[in-house]
Amino acid sequence: MGTNGNEEVTSLYSLSCRDRRFSKHIHDNVHGNIYLDPFFLQFVDTEQFQRLRELKQLGLTHMVYPGAVHSRFEHSLGVYWLAGEAVHTVQGHQGSEINIERNDIRTVKLAGLLHDVGHGPFSHLFEREFLPRVLNGSEWSHEDMSVKMIDYIVDAHHIEIDSAILNNVKEMVLASSANASQNTVNEKRFLYDIVANGQNGIDVDKFDYIVRDSRACGLGCNFQFQRLLETMRVMGDEICYRAKDYLTVHKLFATRADLHRTVYTHAKVKAIELMVVDALTLAHGELSISASIQEPAKFWKLDDSILRQIETSDKQELKKARDLVLRIRRRDLYQFCNEFAVPKDKQEHFKDITPQDIVCSQKNGDTPLNEEDISVSIVKIDLTRGRSNPLESIKFFQDYESDYKFPMRDERISHLLPAFCQDMIVRVYSKKPELVGAVSKAFENYQLKTYGMKAQVHDTPEKKKRRV
Incomplete structure (x- = not known):
């Protein structure tokens, strides 16, 4: 063989x-x-x-x-x-x-x-x-x-x-x-x-x-x-x-993680997704979108066209949802304010951050914010098994003449392979362009209060803060 x-x-x-x-x-x-x-x-x-x-x-x-x-x-x-x-x-x-x-x-x-x-x-x-x-x-x-x-x-x-x-x-x-x-x-x-x-x-x-x-x-x-x-x-x-295919197996998981970071969870993709979830939620009472999820005979009729259905409807009940879809079409998106990676030692007991946490981090004199002004996205990127290394569950063999299978550990192959297998990223968005500065400042306050420092890599650009 x-x-x-x-x-x-x-x-x-x-x-x-x-x-x-x-x-x-x-x-x-x-x-x-x-x-x-x-x-x-x-x-x-x-x-x-x-x-x-x-x-x-x-x-x-x-x-x-x-x-x-x-x-x-x-x-x-x-x-x-x-x-x-x-x-x-x-x-x-x-x-x-x-x-x-x-x-x-x-x-x-x-x-x-x-x-x-x-x-x-x-x-x-x-x-x-x-x-x-x-x-x-x-x-x-x-x-x-x-x-x-x-x-x-x-x-x-x-x-x-x-x-x-x-x-x-x-x-x-x-x-x-x-x-x-x-x-x-x-x-x-x-x-x-x-x-x-x-x-x-x-x-x-x-x-x-x-x-x-x-x-x-x-x-x-x-x-x-x-x-x-x-x-x-x-x-x-x-x-x-x-x-000898160990690194090819590792490349499978690494490529998948790269796609998650650069494509599936791209900051603008997530902004659009947050808007679509809000639109679907607003339309749910009128369209009963979730009513078919246990009935295959009805569920097969539900597809991506639900967004077009909302967009083209004349029903007053769908106006708020329709307006959100139109904002997406016109590229008036929720504005990405900033993000930070949750420290490795904080991930295990990490508690999801909510818009309320950001609002409560404001200081006296700041532009007042409401929870409805903010969206928070928690992005988790891993190698398929959370913080565990999936390669530790894989068995290898030396050659086709051998009947012995064995696990392999990263450190025996290369010291360049990652020692940690999960990223957790907190992103905050402002639903209104004119509030980017206020939301960004509140988000920074939250980081200082929680971690004693700004965990974000850089400040929110001034140009974005001034956008109206």
Whole structure:
């Protein structure tokens, strides 16, 4: 195994769809030709899956990075394809050892295809920002809705599918979520770590979106998932990687963190997201946006177009929400005032900062502020496992002749690798341009009161403070 790796992998690409006479061919701008056979087309050619075309993969990021208009539809096709390549790779290299059957391949590919079919609008904003606000700390997740949507699609379209395959697909979709099945999988545990890896975070979902998002935003990407995909190996029912690929694995998590910092949590992207959450909250009473979140038959009709619905409505009840959307269109955004990184030794017991904390930090004689004038965004960027290093959960092997797997620690590889795995950034925004100076000053007072110093890197520019 491994001596003719390139030849074997090349042949595996053709194995992904044994008979293309009955398949649909789609050309993807990341992976090239993707083939869907009739079994998978039963799911793709439904209104529930086609809805993913109306959900931008990066939500509102396209308002800052204009090229980021790709959808969850193409991402789902990409994950489907990579899931097939992953399972075919280990089958081709270790078929006699791990006994991968046709139904195993079908299950993993279907999980990849449908893993986001229950996603809400505007990327993760819907479930992490909007729903907790209007439903008092809601813990609704798109993974749970994906499972419900899969059942709904099967029933509504009378799709014939083996019950064992269906159950396994749903467990694979939930594998990295807080509601992952607690049942111990007795065999082929590694199959559940291909699409959504709750063990260590290496999965084909990340392989696809890291490359796809980087390309769409016009950014370079020096993470090459092919190296990991082509050389991974199943040992003791878990997927392991060559020791010499340690830095490639690290690059996966580092690239993801870079995307979070420079794209997903860009200061202006977050400003727009804060405005959209406020607009949705104002419109919620009239539109009952959250009413469908437990009903797949209604939920599939909810997508990014809800913003356009608010913007074009003539209803007086939606005027405040409509005005906020118009401010976004006219680039009259909430103004970023400043930010600071929470010190490492304060992160574990960090208490969320609220607009009230900023208002209460004002001094006598300052321009009076109200809580409604301020938005606070707490941004957490990590390597997928909070303050823990995900590489400590990954097993490596020396070469293909060795049957020994082992963990590796950063300090044994390089002293240039980060010693801390999480950033926590507090950002404050003024909802009114004329209050930037007052909000910035109150934010500085808060830092002095809390940390005994200004934790922000620099002062808010005077030009921004004078903007009216």
